[in-house]
Amino acid sequence: MDSAKLSKIMKALSNQTRLELYLQIAKQSEANFETGCECLITDIVGSLSIGAPTISHHLKELANADLIITERRGKFLAARINKETIQASSAILSLVEK
Amino acid sequence: MDSAKLSKIMKALSNQTRLELYLQIAKQSEANFETGCECLITDIVGSLSIGAPTISHHLKELANADLIITERRGKFLAARINKETIQASSAILSLVEK
DNA sequence: CTTACAATTCGATACTTATCAAATTATAAA
């Protein structure tokens, strides 16, 4: 991964609201792992103090950085984190690989 | 670590030039580990295509996010990365801890 | 003390972006 890609990932996590959105998706994915349920965005909208348009905007940036994967579920939108991206990023920053 | 702190760290790494600056410091710290030499900023200034004022600005942001530790060495400035910060960040994002 | 060099501060500018309100699209239910 080059520095352009990595900085794009970091930028996606640099906004506090967007970071909390990401962590919430991660948390729900974890919590719902056994049940097989996914994280539905509509459940998150209420818990964050920003409007739906802004959340839509943030989701697109997270997806664009390959941090999450979204899929339509009828009227709703499901999201899950892309573990490969965050693990590859961590590896570079922690200098696990050179 | 709360999301405000973590987003600040991510923001510090969200600019490509600043990220490369960080990685360069990390690389030199690694390379000079055996010799005990530190990473001198003056050696980096030449290798990045931006002016000294901008580098000074970026360094302050990295230090302010606790990503690096700087120290004056006479006329020069030495920098080394703060491994604790990057490891704690990685842990949260990778959900190693909850 | 003067000179030279590394780094910082200051002021300005161009660019990016987070957020919202309003309008629109997509989908399921009635």
Next chain:
DNA sequence: TTTATAATTTGATAAGTATCGAATTGTAAG
């Protein structure tokens, strides 16, 4: 087909920031 809800798009604005040139400060060497 109409209605209701979820999500997106659009347009606008306010706030933030990366970068530079010029001036300044800190420090060592001559």
